Amino acid sequence: xxxxxxxxxxxxxxxxxxxxxxxxxxxxxxxxxxxxxxxxxxxxxxxxxxxxxxxxxxxxxxxxxxxxxxxxxxxxxxxxxxxxxxxxxxxxxxxxxxxxxxxxxxxxxxxxxxxxxxxxxxxxxxxxxxxxxxxxxxxxxxxxxxxxxxxxxxxxxxxxxxxxxxxxxxxxxxxxxxxxxxxxxxxxxxxxxxxxxxxxxxxxxxxxxxxxxxxxxxxxxxxxxxxxxxxxxxxxxxxxxxxxxxxxxxxxxxxxxxxxxxxxxxxxxxxxxxxxxxxxxxxxxxxxxxxxxxxxxxxxxxxxxxxxxxxxxxxxxxxxxxxxxxxxxxxxxxxxxxxxxxxxxxxxxxxxxxxxxxxxxxxxxxxxxxxxxxxxxxxxxxxxxxxxxxxxxxxxxxxxxxxxxxxxxxxxxxxxxxxxxxxxxxxxxxxxxxxxxxxxxxxxxxxxxxxxxxxxxxxxxxxxxxxxxxxxxxxxxxxxxxxxxxxxxxxxxxxxxxxxxxxxxxxx
RNA sequence: GGCCCGUUCGUCUAGGGGUUAGGACGCGUCCCUUUCACGGACGAAACACGGGUUCGAUUCCCGUACGGGCUACCA
Numbered sequence: 001x002x003x004x005x006x007x008x009x010x011x012x013x014x015x016x017x018x019x020x021x022x023x024x025x026x027x028x029x030x031x032x033x034x035x036x037x038x039x040x041x042x043x044x045x046x047x048x049x050x051x052x053x054x055x056x057x058x059x060x061x062x063x064x065x066x067x068x069x070x071x072x073x074x075x076x077x078x079x080x081x082x083x084x085x086x087x088x089x090x091x092x093x094x095x096x097x098x099x100x101x102x103x104x105x106x107x108x109x110x111x112x113x114x115x116x117x118x119x120x121x122x123x124x125x126x127x128x129x130x131x132x133x134x135x136x137x138x139x140x141x142x143x144x145x146x147x148x149x150x151x152x153x154x155x156x157x158x159x160x161x162x163x164x165x166x167x168x169x170x171x172x173x174x175x176x177x178x179x180x181x182x183x184x185x186x187x188x189x190x191x192x193x194x195x196x197x198x199x200x201x202x203x204x205x206x207x208x209x210x211x212x213x214x215x216x217x218x219x220x221x222x223x224x225x226x227x228x229x230x231x232x233x234x235x236x237x238x239x240x241x242x243x244x245x246x247x248x249x250x251x252x253x254x255x256x257x258x259x260x261x262x263x264x265x266x267x268x269x270x271x272x273x274x275x276x277x278x279x280x281x282x283x284x285x286x287x288x289x290x291x292x293x294x295x296x297x298x299x300x301x302x303x304x305x306x307x308x309x310x311x312x313x314x315x316x317x318x319x320x321x322x323x324x325x326x327x328x329x330x331x332x333x334x335x336x337x338x339x340x341x342x343x344x345x346x347x348x349x350x351x352x353x354x355x356x357x358x359x360x361x362x363x364x365x366x367x368x369x370x371x372x373x374x375x376x377x378x379x380x381x382x383x384x385x386x387x388x389x390x391x392x393x394x395x396x397x398x399x400x401x402x403x404x405x406x407x408x409x410x411x412x413x414x415x416x417x418x419x420x421x422x423x424x425x426x427x428x429x430x431x432x433x434x435x436x437x438x439x440x441x442x443x444x445x446x447x448x449x450x451x452x453x454x455x456x457x458x459x460x461x462x463x464x465x466x467x468x469x470x471x472x473x474x475x476x477x478x479x480x481x482x483x484x485x486x487x488x489x490x491x492x493x494x495x496x497x498x499x500x501x502x503x504x505x506x507x508x
Numbered sequence: 509g510g511c512c513c514g515u516u517c518g519u520c521u522a523g524g525g526g527u528u529a530g531g532a533c534g535c536g537u538c539c540c541u542u543u544c545a546c547g548g549a550c551g552a553a554a555c556a557c558g559g560g561u562u563c564g565a566u567u568c569c570c571g572u573a574c575g576g577g578c579u580a581c582c583a
Contacts, residue, residue: 012583047582115581131509132579165581183513192511192579200581207583231512231578254513257576261519264575309532313521317531336521338514339576346520346533392546457542465543481543 003221005037009063009070010211010225012044013055016281016290017062019342020226020258020267023307027255027335028224029068030308033327037221041073042214043085046204053284062278066300067323081218086210095205098213098243099166099198107242108198111135111145112157112164134194137172166199168208168239176234181222181253181332188234196235208232212239215250223250224332227339230254253332256311257339267342274344278303297396298347302354306347310340320353352395363387366397374401376408385487389479404478407488410496411474418470420507427467428501433460434468435497444490446482453482471500 009025011017017025032039041063043056060075072079083089102108113121118135121143125133133139140147145167146154157164174190198209205213215223233252240249260267261274269276275293278300282289293303301322308326309319312335355363364383371378378386390404437456441448457463469481472493478484485493 010583014583044583050582111581118581132511134579163581167581180513186512188512194579197581202581204581206581211583226577227513228577228583234512256514259576266576309520311520315522317522319520319532336514340521341519343519343533349533393544454542463542467543469543477544479545484544 004219005032005035006040006219006221007032007037007224008040008042008073008215008218008220010042010044010214011059012047012050012207013052013059014047014050015052015055015283016277016279017059018267018269018276019278019293019307022062022066022278023258023310024224024226024255025063026066026068026304026307027253027312027330029070030323030327030330031222031224031332032071033324034330038072039068039070040079040081040218040220041070041076041084042218043074044207044210045085045087046090046200046207046210048087048202048204054282058279058281065294066278066304068304086205086214089210089214090204094217095199095209095213096203099205099209102168102198102239102242103166105242107169107238108166109146109169110154110158110164111140111143111167111195111197112149112162113143113145114163117144135167136170136191136194140167140195163201165197165201167195168198168235168242170195170235170238176237178233178237178252180230180233181251182256182335183230183254183337186230186233188231190234190238193235193238196232198239208235208239212236212243216243216245216248220250222253224253224255227254227257253335255335256337258310259339259341261341261343274342274347297398298351299354302347302351305354306350310342311336320350348395355395355397356391360384360388360391363391363397363400367400370398370401371408374408378408382487389483389487392479406473406475406478407484410492410499411472414474414500414504415470415476418466418476419504422464422467423504424506427464428506430461430463431468431471431497431501434463435494435501438490438494438497441490444486444493446480446486449482449485468497471504472496 007028009028011021029039031037041060043059045051045056056074063069070076072081073084078084089095099108103110121135121139122133125139135143142148147169149157170193171190175187176190176193177185177187179185196208197206199205211223214220233254237246237249240246258267259265260271267276269290275291275296275298277290277292278294279292280289280295281292294300304323305319305321308321312330314321314326314329315334358366361380361384364380364387367387368380368383371383386404386407387400390400390407393403394400434453434456437452437460441452453463453465465481466476469478469484470476472485472488488496
């Protein structure tokens with residue numbers, strides 16, 4: 001029988017969770033949902049020197065906002081395998097237990113080398129033209145460890161609590177082969193793998209040991225993580241093997257990375273000209289916060305949709321999908337192997353698609369606070385009508401203001417291009433006549449205005465519609481003009497027209 | 509440098525031994541439009557290169573180039 005699907009997202013709380021991490025979480029989530037499995041949040045806080053206050057809370061909040069909540073783990077009610085923080089699990093002694101098992105079977109050993117000694121070794125290697133110095137089957141013979149030191153001395157050091165780490169004893173020359181769900185078979189020679197530290201001198205496990213112990217203990221079925229982990233996977237295979245747990249090893253899936261749109265490499269929060277965090281993130285060590293997708297006006301559904309299609313696609317041409325739709329058809333077979341450059345323009349387009357799916361009422365409710373902030377009081381029906389007209393022009397809710405503020409505030413400036421080209425004595429005369437004509441309009445709505453405008457032209461001559469637009473709104477573009485006039489209202493429209501006619505000077 | 513992974517329009521991608529190599533973003537042209545936009549139509553735009561294998565390779569294999577990742581008592 002197939003193992004129950006249990007996947008985990010296991011970030012370390014060293015900062016805000018960026019979009020690459022969110023996508024890893026998302027793929028875990030989708031896979032778990034697809035198979036009615038469990039999605040676990042485990043906090044990998046084994047590096048005490050890199051702990052950042054607020055990071056864990058941020059991760060929890062980000063997953064919530066994104067709509068991909070784990071059903072087990074830190075911040076989500078824990079579960080049968082608690083605790084879910086590695087610093088707390090360390091207190092249980094489980095990592096030490098596994099490390100000792102490896103030592104007992106001769107697959108790990110104590111190393112007493114100081115940082116200075118390690119540094120010296122590296123220098124020596126470099127001087128000997130070794131480009132990638134590593135602590136391995138060859139070099140460990142010249143270092144201070146339980147493999148080179150006499151047994152009594154090792155015992156003495158251990159009894160005296162001398163600082164030491166536990167290292168994995170990697171064989172000198174052995175093919176390590178493993179299968180990745182996304183990439184297929186990968187082969188690496190053990191000579192390329194160093195003797196990884198398993199237990200640090202502060203007693204904390206490293207990632208390499210900790211994640212394996214926890215994946216086993218938590219009965220994880222699939223380890224889904226970024227491609228940056230691919231090179232250390234062979235070491236992990238060895239650990240499972242030496243622990244006698246190779247048959248319980250989770251299946252591996254290494255996701256392609258999200259790359260910078262321009263230039264190269266992984267997305268960097270500092271250089272990006274688009275948000276990289278789901279929610280705004282203020283690092284306690286830095287001054288300026290990084291703005292998030294949420295605060296930039298993205299719908300979480302849109303954000304998730306964008307991320308999902310970076311590296312995965314359903315195989316048809318469908319792009320706009322709810323998280324439920326995606327979960328129903330998600331499959332690692334359809335995850336691509338190559339990195340994907342993020343396209344900020346397409347991200348905006350996605351948000352626009354989601355914005356258009358909102359009802360006018362919902363849009364109005366979203367936009368209302370912006371108006372209130374500007375000190376503008378309008379009833380909801382008015383704002384609903386406004387949103388209905390302007391929504392075709394915007395990709396984000398906050399753009400409603402920039403695109404349509406003239407509805408609420410009479411323009412003070414008028415599009416120069418249009419004015420200089422069209423504003424003259426003849427037109428002034430024509431629009432004065434139009435003003436008189438409009439004054440008599442009884443039913444001020446889009447249809448009658450359209451008709452009245454047509455009638456007026458028959459009587460007084462050809463009127464320039466764009467010029468009328470500029471006189472009323474100040475700008476050359478916008479929604480359907482008569483709809484706009486109807487919304488602005490008779491009194492205000494006529495006032496504006498009157499004022500414009502009498503105050504705008506001729507260009508020449 | 510070494511090791512690992514990758515390479516289809518500018519970008520995200522579909523496809524896969526014989527296709528007019530499909531879609532989306534962006535870009536351009538046209539239509540609709542007494543303004544504006546939406547919308548619609550159309551267009552430019554890709555299989556990195558060289559060797560194999562094959563009747564036939566963009567598709568399979570090998571090199572090369574290029575890109576990315578890793579190379580810590582960080583994850």
